[in-house]
Amino acid sequence: MSTATSNQNIATRPGPVGLAVHCKGVTKHFGKGDSKVLALRGVDLDIKYGELMMLVGPSGCGKTTLISVIAGILDRDAGECTVFGADFANLSGGARTKWRGANIGFVFQQFNLLPTLTAAENVAVPLMILGEGRHAAVKRAYDVLATVGLADRGKSLPSQLSGGQQQRVAIARALIHQPRLIVCDEPTSALDAVTGHTVMRLLKGVAMAQDRALVIVTHDARIFGFADRVASMNDGSVVSVGTPAELEAVHRH
Amino acid sequence: MTRVALQMLFGDKMKFFALIIGLTFSAMMIAQQASIFTGYAGRSGAWIRDTSQGDLWVIDPQMEVFIDQKRMTNTQLQRVRSVDGVAWATQVFSGFLNARLPDGTIQAVRVVGLDDATLMGGPPRMVHGTLADLRRDRGIIVNSNDLGNLLKPRRKPGSPELGVGDRLDINDNEVEIVGVYSKSAEFFWEPVVYTTFSRALTLAPPERKLTQFIMVKAQPGQDLAQLQSRINAATGLAAHTGAEFAWLTTRYILIQTGILINFGITIALGFVIGVLVSGLLLYSFVLENTKNFAALKAMGAGNLTLTTMVLVQAGAAGVIGFGLGVGVAGVTGLVISDSGSLAFQMSWHVPVFTGVAILICCCVAAVVSLGRVLRLELSQVFKA
Structure with a gap:
């Protein structure tokens, strides 16, 4: 099943021109009564096509909650949030899962590779979820593994790969179905500095395209330079958005 | 995704073997006890079936078992x-x-x-x-x-x-x-x-x-x-065919000796063990794979896909456990019964009955586990 086919039944409306992701006044809380925590306090954030946006900020500031709302994993309480014009609030559970599968690729902090599947089979999983036959999906997985420099490791189990190689497999998995939005959660936090840079170069090199956007949540200041723009979050709000140079200047002052 | 589900199951060797051993033991216990019960039930009417020259047995209407001394x-x-x-x-x-x-x-x-x-x-x-x-x-x-x-x-x-x-x-x-x-x-x-x-x-x-x-x-x-x-x-008087007369005897023995209840308890015990073992181990397997299931769901696997995966895992474990259990029960039963001391008769009803019992075990296990999978907190995919 192609991405285009899987989108045919999803009602979308054009988002603001040139924006892949548009969030306005997004709020989200967890818990009830005295234990109620406001995780997002009216977040405004736009991500353009072809842009690599990094979300940075201290632990508990709402970065992960925001990408969860953007990816349709969590429901927002209030505000607007569209991804390529689609508003998850208007989609049923099944349609939302289907849309997410076709349009969003994920790179997780702990890779989340299935330990009993080979690297190629792991990479092929999103295609199989979309209905592609196993043989064709695994064949395509080898092509994508080649783009991340792991053509010869397709038959390896995750346990036989280094952390950097596992993350490259995870990147290949996030790309195989050609999603338009790629969401990465701390992609370099489990890696050393050199491997982290290699992974980021790869992400920027193979994942970026004019019709695609990349959102990366990170604490890792060593990779800020790879971003087109950086959104700083604090206490559930986006406090500033700018280029890495602008962010550095703000910090210098 | 069926093969992915099976690879997940077979890959966790410890859990898989524990699950298979539990289901095998359960199936073996159910099949063996049911076969011995069938054997005893069959033996109770054996003399009547051996004596088959006539079409009908005419007896005193009060006779309940063929050794009953109610003569005419x-x-x-x-x-x-x-x-x-x-x-x-x-x-x-x-x-x-x-x-x-x-x-x-x-x-x-x-x-x-x-x-x-x-x-x-x-x-x-x-x-x-x-x-x-x-x-x-x-x-x-x-x-x-x-x-x-x-x-x-x-x-x-x-x-x-x-x-x-x-x-x-x-x-x-x-x-x-x-x-x-x-x-x-x-x-x-x-x-x-x-x-x-x-x-x-x-x-x-x-x-x-x-x-x-x-x-x-x-x-x-x-x-x-x-x-x-x-x-x-x-x-x-009461005229019975051989099958009716044999059943009259069998029914009397089953009721009067308590054999039905005794074997029933053992079979029920096998079933309970099967439900508990398969339920706990499959649930534990799902629990350990919660993050993987959550990742699959995040990547677009819907509830139907995940449900199918869990059912395939439970079904595969059930089929293997059933096959091994009935096989082991059959072979050991036949070997021991060759000596003539064990009333062992595995009629076609026994594998069917055992299969249904194991199917129920696996369904219970799958339902318990599915509750976990379908109520996944998806945001945990982003947790370290």
Whole structure:
């Protein structure tokens, strides 16, 4: 099943021109009564096509909650949030899962590779979820593994790969179905500095395209330079958005 | 995604083997106990099935089991013979008497007296001699297995086994073994000794009613059900086909001995073990894979896909556990039952019954686990 086919039944409306992701006044809380925590306090954030946006900020500031709302994993309480014009609030559970599968690729902090599947089979999983036959999906997985420099490791189990190689497999998995939005959660936090840079170069090199956007949540200041723009979050709000140079200047002052 | 589900299951070797061992043990326990139960139930009517020369058994209506000493007067035989559609009818004596073996061993035996003229109602297979040898003076025929067991002289160690030509006493009347027969294993253990009807009457204490059964052969083309009705109406007795009479006996034994409840408890225990083991281990497997299932869901796997995956995992474990369990039960049962001591009969009902029980185990396990998968907190994919 192609991405285009899987989108045919999803009602979308054009988002603001040139924006892949548009969030306005997004709020989200967890818990009830005295234990109620406001995780997002009216977040405004736009991500353009072809842009690599990094979300940075201290632990508990709402970065992960925001990408969860953007990816349709969590429901927002209030505000607007569209991804390529689609508003998850208007989609049923099944349609939302289907849309997410076709349009969003994920790179997780702990890779989340299935330990009993080979690297190629792991990479092929999103295609199989979309209905592609196993043989064709695994064949395509080898092509994508080649783009991340792991053509010869397709038959390896995750346990036989280094952390950097596992993350490259995870990147290949996030790309195989050609999603338009790629969401990465701390992609370099489990890696050393050199491997982290290699992974980021790869992400920027193979994942970026004019019709695609990349959102990366990170604490890792060593990779800020790879971003087109950086959104700083604090206490559930986006406090500033700018280029890495602008962010550095703000910090210098 | 079916293959992915199986790879997830087979890849976690410890859990997979524990799950298979649990289900195998459960299936084996259910299949083995059910087979032994079936074996005992089958043995309870074995003598009736072995005695298949007639079409109908006519008995006293109050008789509940074939060893019940509720006899009829021999005039009933004439009344049965006069019913329209009866080709022939013969009487059979059956009663428990004490035998004394040459070394003084006392053993209760069931003496079966066959119609002197026709010898109808005899054993299914002769090993030594012929049924007609019963017409010889003092003749009796004994079972080959009993000669090495309950009819073995055991008061004096080293006494030889009895055989054709040897003599013993039954109710203080001397008789001679003139033949040896073989038969199916029975629920009742007393040796069955065949003789003629008239000789059985000389062995047994005098009573007014001496006919235990009347064996009836229907005329060709007769409807058995209608013939049964006619016999019942004309004589006030109860006419049964062999299958009905065997079931009458089996039902009585199942109820009166508590065998049904006892085997039922063991089978239920096997089922409970299966549910608990498979439920806990599959749930534990799903619990350990929660993050993987969450990742799959985040990547677009819907509830139907995840449900199918869990069902495939539970089903695969169930099929393997069922196959191994029934296989092990069958092989061990057949090996042990070859010695004749184990009442083991794996009829087609047993694998079907076991399969349904294991299917229920797996369904319960899958439902318990599915609750976890379908209520996944998806945001945990972003947790370290």
